[in-house]
Amino acid sequence: MFPPFPATSDAAGTRQTVLVVDDLEPHRNLLEDLLFEYADVLTAGCGAEALEVARELRPDLILMDILMPDMDGLQVLQALQADPQTRGIPIVFLTALHAPDAEAHALAMGAVDYITKPVHSPVIMARVLAQLRMAAQRRAMLELVFVDELTGIANRRHFDEALRIECAKARRTGRLLSVGMVDVDCFKQFNDHYGHVAGDEALRAVAGALRQALRRPGDFVARFGGEEFALIVPDGGATADASAATAARRAQAACDAVCALGIPHADSTAAPVLTVSIGMVTGPCERGDGGLALLEQADQCLYAAKEGGRNRVVTRNA
Missing domain, CATH: 3.30.70.270 (Reverse transcriptase/Diguanylate cyclase domain)
Incomplete structure (x- = not known):
């Protein structure tokens, strides 16, 4: 067991939201079970659904696989980056694709982190929650204009x-x-x-x-x-x-x-x-x-x- 992590929230105290994108339902369920204590979790089973959810609900963070049929994670990232409404959402890849070139390419495209499977739950939690804290800081700065x-x-x-x-x-x-x-x-x-x-x-x-x-x-x-x-x-x-x-x-x-x-x-x-x-x-x-x-x-x-x-x-x- 790893030590408990604090629940994440934005400057207003609202729980943050993570969108989990994976074509395999057991993987989605596993991540949802891991994260639900710390953030509100949305799920999507394909790239098209991920784009729809992201555009409508604008999660604070997207945790996404790369290897998906029809529309892979890199294509989803590209589509999100091209849309002004979703361009600022940080994306963390959690994938079995170990190639160094793939990691470098994903980070160059705009992903904020790249986690390779298999990985221990404490590592996922630490890196995801670190990104949520940074997202909360960015949102707090944006709140100044709101x-x-x-x-x-x-x-x-x-x-x-x-x-x-x-x-x-x-x-x-x-x-x-x-x-x-x-x-x-x-x-x-x-x-x-x-x-x-x-x-x-x-x-x-x-x-x-x-x-x-x-x-x-x-x-x-x-x-x-x-x-x-x-x-x-x-x-x-x-x-x-x-x-x-x-x-x-x-x-x-x-x-x-x-x-x-x-x-x-x-x-x-x-x-x-x-x-x-x-x-x-x-x-x-x-x-x-x-x-x-x-x-x-x-x-x-x-x-x-x-x-x-x-x-x-x-x-x-x-």
């Missing part, structure tokens, strides 16, 4: 990426997804009355209230732009109606949390304090649109909430 400077929550770029990933997960599992749009009511009037410094402080407070109200695993809150925020709430029920009801309750809790801040707003037509309007839609994700259809419907619900008097939530089943 944070809204004013509020400290995710920015629009991060939201777009998160929505795409959550939609891909929802399609793979057959689950629904809830997407929300939030607008601070009468915010121009707030800035005109209290000044832009107070406006910035109010946006930071709203961001904190939204994040506090939506803090279950998978919940996502981002500043969409200006006084608008965006929400992602994963599937919350066994049926479409149950999922929509859960999303509606979460959205109402967020709306109430902002109102409870008690920030005075003398020029609001909705309430004497700062409030928000929220549009929330629950439905399936259309393949290839990255969640844009749900986002557009959430925006329509937001418009209805504002037209209905503001400081309220309007929901819809897609």
